[in-house]
Amino acid sequence: MLASLMTQQASHRLRSVFFENFIWNQSPYTSVQDALFTCEMALDHRPKSAYALLMLRYTLKRLLSLVISLAVASVVIFTVIEVAPGDPASFMLGMNAQPETLAALRTELGLDTSKPERYFSWVAGMLSGDFGTSYTYRTPVADMVQQRMWVSLPLALYALTLSTLIAFPAGIYAASRRGRAGDVGVMGATQLGVAIPNFWFAMMLVLLFSIKLRWFAAGGFVGWDKGLFAGLHSLTLPAIALALPQAAILARVMRSALLDVLGEDFMRTARAKGLTARQALWRHGLRNAMIPVLTIIGLQFSFLLAGGIIIEQVFYLPGLGRLIFQSISARDLIVVESVTMLLVFAVIFVNFTVDLAYAAVDPRLRARA
Amino acid sequence: MNRSLILGCLLSALFILAALVSFVWTPFDAEALNIPARLKGPNNTNLLGTDHFGRDILSLLMVGARTSIAVALVAVGIGMGLGVPLGLWAAARRGSLIDEVIMRGNDLVFAFPSLVIAILITAVFGAGAINAIIAIGIFNIPVFARITRGAALSLWEREFILAARVAGKSAARISFEHILPNVTNLLIVQGTIQFSLGILAEAGLSYVGLGAQPPTPSWGRMLADAQTMVSIAPHMALMPGFAIILTVLGLNLMGDGLRDLLDPRLRRMRT
Numbered sequence: 001m002l003a004s005l006m007t008q009q010a011s012h013r014l015r016s017v018f019f020e021n022f023i024w025n026q027s028p029y030t031s032v033q034d035a036l037f038t039c040e041m042a043l044d045h046r047p048k049s050a051y052a053l054l055m056l057r058y059t060l061k062r063l064l065s066l067v068i069s070l071a072v073a074s075v076v077i078f079t080v081i082e083v084a085p086g087d088p089a090s091f092m093l094g095m096n097a098q099p100e101t102l103a104a105l106r107t108e109l110g111l112d113t114s115k116p117e118r119y120f121s122w123v124a125g126m127l128s129g130d131f132g133t134s135y136t137y138r139t140p141v142a143d144m145v146q147q148r149m150w151v152s153l154p155l156a157l158y159a160l161t162l163s164t165l166i167a168f169p170a171g172i173y174a175a176s177r178r179g180r181a182g183d184v185g186v187m188g189a190t191q192l193g194v195a196i197p198n199f200w201f202a203m204m205l206v207l208l209f210s211i212k213l214r215w216f217a218a219g220g221f222v223g224w225d226k227g228l229f230a231g232l233h234s235l236t237l238p239a240i241a242l243a244l245p246q247a248a249i250l251a252r253v254m255r256s257a258l259l260d261v262l263g264e265d266f267m268r269t270a271r272a273k274g275l276t277a278r279q280a281l282w283r284h285g286l287r288n289a290m291i292p293v294l295t296i297i298g299l300q301f302s303f304l305l306a307g308g309i310i311i312e313q314v315f316y317l318p319g320l321g322r323l324i325f326q327s328i329s330a331r332d333l334i335v336v337e338s339v340t341m342l343l344v345f346a347v348i349f350v351n352f353t354v355d356l357a358y359a360a361v362d363p364r365l366r367a368r369a
Numbered sequence: 370m371n372r373s374l375i376l377g378c379l380l381s382a383l384f385i386l387a388a389l390v391s392f393v394w395t396p397f398d399a400e401a402l403n404i405p406a407r408l409k410g411p412n413n414t415n416l417l418g419t420d421h422f423g424r425d426i427l428s429l430l431m432v433g434a435r436t437s438i439a440v441a442l443v444a445v446g447i448g449m450g451l452g453v454p455l456g457l458w459a460a461a462r463r464g465s466l467i468d469e470v471i472m473r474g475n476d477l478v479f480a481f482p483s484l485v486i487a488i489l490i491t492a493v494f495g496a497g498a499i500n501a502i503i504a505i506g507i508f509n510i511p512v513f514a515r516i517t518r519g520a521a522l523s524l525w526e527r528e529f530i531l532a533a534r535v536a537g538k539s540a541a542r543i544s545f546e547h548i549l550p551n552v553t554n555l556l557i558v559q560g561t562i563q564f565s566l567g568i569l570a571e572a573g574l575s576y577v578g579l580g581a582q583p584p585t586p587s588w589g590r591m592l593a594d595a596q597t598m599v600s601i602a603p604h605m606a607l608m609p610g611f612a613i614i615l616t617v618l619g620l621n622l623m624g625d626g627l628r629d630l631l632d633p634r635l636r637r638m639r640t
Contacts, residue, residue, distance in 0.1 A: 069477050077489075084493040195565075195617035197572050200592055200610040203599055211600045306485050310573055314596075324488065325577070340489055348480045 038204060042194050066352045073344045074126075077237070078119050081337045088135050091331040100102065109135060122337070130179055131338040135328045141338045144323060151221055152312070152319035155235050156304040159242035166247040171254025176281060186251065193248025198307075202241035202314045209237060219316040238315045242308060253296045257289040264288075291358070298354035302347040374626025380619025384612075388434035397425035397588055397601035399432040408602045418604045422592060426608050429586045433609070435495025436498065436587040437616070438452035440580070441567030443502045445560055448509020453556065455510070457548060461540040463522060472518070483508040487570065495561035501580040505570045509563050517558055520552040554631040558624050572613050588613055 047333040089105045090097060106112050110121070125132060131141035174186035216237050224231045261267065262285055270280040309321030316322070320339055327335035391399075396416065403423030411418045417426040459471040487504035494500050521544070524530060533543050574580035575589025583590070588609045595606035 011541050065473065068473070069480055072477055080489060080493055177599075191618060192620060194545070195614045195621060197569055197592075197610070197613055199573060199576055200606070203592070203596060203606050204610070207603055207606070212507065276378065309484055309488065310577055313577055324485070326494075328488075336489070339487055343485050344481055351480055368376070 039333055055359065059356060060324060062352055062355050064314065066348060069348050070345060074123055077337060077340050081333050082115060084333065088331050088333050092135060126338065126341065132334040134332055134335050136332045141335050144335065145339060145342060148318060148320045149321050150224060151317055152305060152308055152321065155238055155308055155319060156301060157231065158235055158239040159246065159304050160297065160301050162239055162243035163247040163250055163300065166243065167250035167254055170251040172258065174251065174255045175258035175262065190248040192249050194245055196244065198241050198245055199314050202238065202311055205237045205241055221317050238311050238317060242304055242311050246304065250296060250300065254293050257292045258285055260356045261289045295358055297353055298350060302350035305346055306343045332337050371626055371629060374624045374630060377626050379623030380615055381623050384434055384616045384619065387431045388438050391431035391435060395428035395431050397428045399428040400425060400584060409603050417608045420605050421598055427592060429551060430612050432589045432606060433586040433591060436581050436585055437568045437571055440498055440502050440571040441564050444505035444509055444567045445563050447506030448563060449560065450512045450555065450596050452513025453511040453517045456514040457521055457544040459518045460521030460525060461544050463525065471514065475514050477507060478511045487574060491574060496579040496582060498581045498585065501571060501574045505567050512559065512563060513556065516555055517552055520555050521548045524548050524551055533545065552640055558628045558631065561620055561624035561627060565617045568613065
């Protein structure tokens with residue numbers, strides 16, 4: 001009885017949080033449903049070993065779907081690249097190339113083998129860390145990726161940190177003054193935040209902070225060898241531009257998660273035993289609202305990693321996004337193929353980790369274990 | 370009536386009106402170059418100023434609204450046209466293999482970094498409005514499939530559906546005659562939201578040069594033109610930006626307002 005009640009509350013809370021998020025097109029709805037299902041089963045009065053077994057089953061299920069997702073993704077990406085008009089070899093040699101030279105280059109690039117053969121050698125290469133060799137630069141794609149990763153990854157982490165630092169206070173403040181002027185103000189600001197295109201916001205930041213105030217460079221990346229501060233300094237404007245819409249979404253999720261928790265019985269109990277509203281919020285409310293919020297943060301990270309692609313264009317940052325753009329215009333298809341696959345892998349893998357962490361960390365699961 | 374719905378409807382109406390009026394009238398010819406009058410700030414002749422070719426920005430914005438509407442509308446159409454039947458099908462065969470396949474397929478599309486794939490599609494098949502529509506539309510399919518299935522699942526448990534089944538109606542007929550009309554509200558709300566996301570996506574793709582191509586005016590392209598001019602003519606970047614923000618804001622407010630209006634249960638839960 002208690003178990004089913006708890007599950008009901010849990011699913012109610014998740015549903016409303018995910019409804020919010022759903023609107024913004026980032027919801028892992030079914031995976032959460034899966035997690036809930038595991039939750040329900042775990043709560044369903046079973047001995048300890050059954051919990052471990054369920055967790056194992058859940059992990060295996062997610063792992064299987066991870067592998068299938070990656071396999072399908074690789075086929076889709078390979079097919080899209082294959083049907084792309086324009087032969088890389090003739091593109092590299094220009095219009096007046098001799099047929100023999102062209103044939104030789106095609107052999108060198110491995111373009112003369114059959115499509116399935118090429119697909120499997122690409123996948124096998126990726127699995128062993130060999131992402132192929134760039135057509136234009138003649139350097140291993142893995143090296144190029146590694147270099148660019150040192151821009152894209154810190155940028156995503158920086159933006160995520162900023163977004164969390166903005167969203168938490170804003171969401172908590174709005175929830176604690178629900179329905180009053182402060183709440184309406186914050187919610188209005190988040191409405192604006194999701195409506196602003198981040199690349200336009202980036203231009204405005206450049207206009208204000210680079211051109212007018214001259215606090216930051218308008219673009220480019222100085223490199224980490226100039227020191228941590230200089231590196232972070234040149235990533236600051238891009239990170240703010242990336243963080244803004246994410247912060248708006250996160251603040252909304254934080255607020256609605258907190259509001260859901262505030263309506264629960266244990267919060268009333270906390271007040272009844274003499275805690276002030278503020279104490280109850282900080283001691284009991286926040287901790288319980290964190291579960292859905294952390295899920296969204298995990299999802300946002302993968303979004304930021306791939307979503308930096310346009311912002312990198314605005315600021316001329318030598319990250320993965322710009323690498324894709326440059327490779328597309330140079331018809332360096334192997335780079336496009338491998339980097340896209342890598343980004344897809346990163347997103348799918350982060351989602352997978354979030355799902356697992358979610359099922360493992362949820363105290364409602366632990367309580368029964 | 371709630372205020373956000375009214376404000377949202379007003380903003381959205383303004384945007385649609387601007388696009389419609391642009392078919393018959395714009396203050397100036399949107400494509401007419403007028404080099405002597407270039408880079409003028411907002412003034413009495415050109416209300417919102419001129420760009421680096423001396424084109425009137427207000428006229429460009431009005432014509433650009435057409436591109437935004439067309440791209441976003443067709444993209445939502447693709448999403449609904451394919452997503453809703455898939456969702457209905459999955460719900461009608463709930464728990465079966467086909468349900469599993471549809472839902473896993475949805476998860477997969479969701480897991481793709483949509484922006485990267487949109488860029489890949491437009492880059493590989495050529496930049497242009499049509500490819501931008503397809504790229505945005507594909508990512509709308511799982512959104513609609515998912516909410517349709519979710520809502521349909523609970524409807525299938527209801528008595529009136531049971532009555533229809535007892536009356537001997539097939540699953541397909543029940544889906545279209547009884548389930549679909551009952552999920553329309555939800556679809557309208559989600560459609561509004563996806564429409565605003567489509568406008569943002571179109572602006573982003575056009576901004577990096579993969580959406581609408583010259584000479585088609587588009588808000589994203591106007592921003593791309595503005596980028597190099599931003600220090601000498603900030604209004605070139607400000608005006609299209611405001612247009613995008615007000616439109617997206619209007620559509621989002623309308624979506625929220627409609628949701629509250631159409632689903633009183635939710636309103637109670639949320640406030």
